[in-house]
Amino acid sequence: MARVFNFNAGPSAMPLPVLQQVQAEFLDFDHTGMSIVEISHRSAAYQKMQDDTVAVLRRLMQIPDDYHVIFMQGGGSMQFLMHGANFLKHRGGYLNTGIWSDKAMKAASYYGEVYEVASSKADHFSYIPKEDTFMVKPDTDYIYMTSNNTVHGTQWQTFPHVDVPLFCDMSSDFLSRPVVVTNFDFIYAGVQKNVGPAGVVVGIIKDSLLKHVREGLPDMLSYRTFADHDSTYNTPPVFCIYFVNRVAHWLEEQGGLTAIEARNAKKAALLYDCIDGSDGFYRGHAAKDSRSVMNVTFNLPTPELEAKFVAEATARDLIGIKGHRSLGGCRASIYNAVTEEACQALADFMNEFKKKQ
């Protein structure tokens, strides 16, 4: 079996034991004699699996009972619009730390006034703003943030505490570290980085917030529809939810989020140490105190060297190192499923490549 070292930004590496389990279970799901993609979403076997997915997510993240866990489609981009549709009544505040929060702010502006509570846009989104720089306007319905900025390689190390409902897009660091769910009123994550195939978004929404959903919305735009119908108002993305279930169980077997956080920190340190020890040959994009443990972004002295670096890395089966088209440079995405061995192989290659120049 020829598996490469996969540093793709999303969709991205999934845990090998889960891929193997999914393969083994594919033709006969839970003794039904049918595949998970062949059974009804109204069947007992499906419902049992979905309930278990919610239960294991609740255990992993310690989600309290007064939050609903819901499954939606349309990716992160649908949430850019949907949070505004449901909750933007006066004005929405945005912690603008990357192109995804920028897009969320633009999409939500369809429903009303949006503004930046803080922003690092003028500095190419290279840092996470400090809480004492926040400017919150009166009548702010919510503050929206992105916990990990996939493109720029920055990440909130601690979360802000604000006096209005806090919404968080956790798409690119979901289940990579413990978070205090009660600090947020709404968390969502497209699962295609850490947790499963593209096609489902996990939402964690506080019951008290659901009361403020805009009245008169079309059913499929309303969070209340998903909460009231246990995510089965229409056909949910059954395969994706099943896959999330298996990844969540795998995470529990690994020791849960505290254990995975420690492993992720160790992996990231291998690459950041390499950057910091390169006498400026590799330059990190993110300010040191804002560095992401999930996406390591860096530049080489010239675009030509970057192209050569990516080509040689690819030849060594180190895949997905080219930076996002909006930023250029290089990016190694090292989500939960990327092994320490993979990170060590990349660090070794980086050291070698530098020596050869």
Ligand code: PMP
């Ligand atoms: N939020 C974050 C943090 C992302 O990284 C991405 C995409 N990579 C999105 C939202 C958009 O997700 P989607 O492509 O599922 O619409």
